[in-house]
Amino acid sequence: KSEITKxxxxxxxxxxxxxxxxxxxxxxxxxxxxxxxxPQLRRGQYYFSMANLLKNKNFPWVLRAARNKPDTVFAIAGGGSLAAEAKRLGLADLPNVVYLGYVSDGEAKALMHHCKAFLFPTLYEGFGIPPLEAVACGAPRIYVSDTPCMREVYGDCAGYIDLKTNHGYVDDVTPPKRDAAELLARYSWHKSAQALLDVLTQTAN
Known part of the structure; x- marks a missing residue:
């Protein structure tokens, strides 16, 4: 909204x-x-993220975080040549990074539910639905980039990554998500459909 105005x-x-x-x-x-x-994935003991090669998804941040936490597994789902990109960045030899490739919706739900935390260090996003899905699936923590959009959507339910100063560090002392039920209640397809109908009705009148 602010960018359309600007x-x-x-x-x-x-x-x-x-x-x-x-x-x-x-x-x-x-x-x-x-x-x-x-088998490298043990329930409750890995970080999970979903990536691709689009610059705004900030895949390199996850690799740097994995380098800084060598004792914790980082599971990365997504297509494209992620491993080749890691090699290009000089971050290919990280034994704690597991490239899952494409995963099914059912696999993604299981991975979100059992992860230690879900990571979403995006540089730019219009909404950012994967962390909301992670909360819905029972992820105990979500970490998202500290942007106005993410703050608006996730409020106190997320840990925030300041990408200007944080170049690959996950703060494990951040408390678990708060007000998850309230967050989920705020967003529903019924509310979205009603909001769209209201706009169309007002426009027609």
């Missing part, structure tokens, strides 16, 4: 925001077989 000169009162939601995760059964397929 770059296009649209008055804030003329902009309506319709948020994403998380209820699609309720229909997905967790696929626990992922832990048999990837």
């Amino acid at each position: 770059y296009y000169g649209v008055k804030p009162e003329r902009i309506s925001v319709v948020y994403n939601a998380w209820q699609q995760m309720q229909r997905i059964a967790p696929d626990e077989r992922i832990f048999a397929k990837v």
Whole structure:
């Protein structure tokens, strides 16, 4: 909203925001077989993130965090040549990094539920739905980049990564997520649909 106002000169009162939601995760059964397929992953003892090669996803930050925590496994899901990119960055030889490739929705749900924390160090995001899905799946902690968008969406439910000063450090003393039920109640597809209907009705009138 603030960027539309800034770059296009649209008055804030003329902009309506319709948020994403998380209820699609309720229909997905967790696929626990992922832990048999990837024995390096022990429930509750790994960090989980979802990555690709888009610059805004900030994949290198996760690798630097893994380098700084050599005794903890970092599980990274996502397609593309992530391992090749790690090699290009000089961060290929990290034995505690597990590249999962594409994972199914069920596997992702199991990985989110059992992770030590879900990491989302994005440089730029319009909403950032994966951490919300992680909370819905029972992730005990989420760490997101410290941006206005993330602050607006996640409030006190997240630990925040200041990307200007934090170049790969996960603070394990941050308390577990707070107000998870309140956070989840704030976002629903029913509310999103109603908000969109309200905008269309007001526009038609």
